[in-house]
Amino acid sequence: MGRHLLAAGVVAADTAILAAGRPGLAWVGLLLAVAALLSYRMPLFGFAAGLVLSAVTGLAYLMLLWTAFRAGRAVGGRRDAVAALGVAAGGLAFLLSLRPADAGAIPQLVVAHLVFVALPLLVGAYLAQQERLTAALADQARLGERLRIARDMHDSVGRRLSLVSIQAAALEVADLPPPQAQAVRRLAAAAREAMDEVYGVVGALRDTPDVAAVDALVAEFRAAGVPVRLSQRGSARALPAAAGEAAYRVVEEGLTNAAKHAPDRPVAVELAWERRALRVTLTNPGPPGAAAAAGAGRGLQGLTERVRLVGGRLGYGTTDGAFRLGATLPLHPPPAPAALRRPVLVGTVAAVLLFLLLPATMMLGVA
Structure with missing residues (x-):
């Protein structure tokens, strides 16, 4: 629910800025809402939409930050990373094509693109990688615990049942009265079945289907x-x-x-x-x-x-x-709460920087 509220806040804030600065562009708020929805379903398409809207309106920086961050979160491999960087580079080229041919403004546009596009993209990719790493470590720890239990069962319970089975087998061939011989046969059969079950459980613990x-x-x-x-x-x-x-x-x-x-x-x-x-x-x-x-x-x-x-x-x-x-x-x-404290802290700091300090600095600079 929190991320949906954040997306709604981004759309509302950018729409308010557009309505205050350029009343004729207030309808762009609908396109901002569409870009926010795309960032959930198809993050790269939402990222491209945010780049286009920001370049065309000259504003919508919050949406640009949000869609870039969401695109970074969706990066799951080299192919996704190349696609996200391609969209970012295409957005920069589109932005430069809309501005007058002023060589002095190009470095400023590139720096702004790095801050409002590359930085949130990298932060999102970093957090996604941290969560995948945490999940892999949790699976590894879980597998290690399974192997430890399997080893303990094999070495302790299995050994004791083996001794019981051997002693029961020796009694089976002994000269005993019929009632005792029948009881010994049942005991030996139960011991062998218990050994089979223990080794079956050990095998199930070692093999992860x-x-x-x-x-x-x-x-x-x-x-x-x-x-x-x-x-x-x-x-x-x-x-x-x-x-x-x-x-x-x-x-x-x-x-x-x-x-x-x-x-x-x-x-x-x-x-x-x-x-x-x-x-x-x-x-x-x-x-x-x-x-x-x-x-x-x-x-x-x-x-x-x-x-x-x-x-x-x-x-x-x-x-x-x-x-x-x-x-x-x-x-x-x-996510494992204890293991994710560092990524959550980094994510909180990144969110404050991306969605509060950067827009505030931008507005003060414009003023």
Whole structure:
């Protein structure tokens, strides 16, 4: 909400300046609003619109600062950076073409362009890079914690279960009365199953599945006899590692519950790629009581926490006799508050410089 208020303030301030200095150009406020909207949907186009409006009116500096900053925030690679610099250079050429051929004014125009265009562009790109770096460090720390847990389980729990399994195997071949021999066989089988489960959990902790592995997961359940139908809407896009794993776990948990509580019933899995999020939905029309039983265990409670940690939402329940499990996972990870104090501080200082001090200095210079 804050950024929308800031954009509205930029449009209102520039419109007021235009109306006060040149009443005939007050209608340009509509074009400023369009440029502000473009800066959200298509930042480079909004940046180009801000450059054109500023060059034509000789004002609209706040909009120029805002659109340049938004274009910098959208820079995600070398291609985006080259495109943003190309738009900035094109804007400078357009500005120079509108001014009289006065060689003495060219350095002033270039310096103003650097201050009102290049500086906010670089600040926006810097903040975007800091947020991506913070997200990558958070994923790395999370992966390190997973590997530590896997190593501890393998070295401690796995070793103890191995000893129990060995001792149980030795008792299996011992000469024992039938009742004790049967109990030992059950103990040995339980120990081997526990070892298999521990090593399965260790493998799951070491391997980080993502949404790309959902096809293989669905094929695995389909081969086991679960009638699963997978559909996808929209174009697949990059998803943070934690969110990709959460999407995989949602499908895994939903299919496991369906196979357990409503076998032989069809399951529909849908991956819907939207502009800012991925929606994962599983629908399973089961017999009466199956949906409630599916949601009663701890699996979905843990899944809810997993999805919440990546900034998403999970919901499940029964509708018209069918159990529905749905998750919304953001395409951009939520920032880690402690790790982002420095970028937020830099962003606040940059916003004060760009949207308060620079316009005030400009107005005093004009006066």
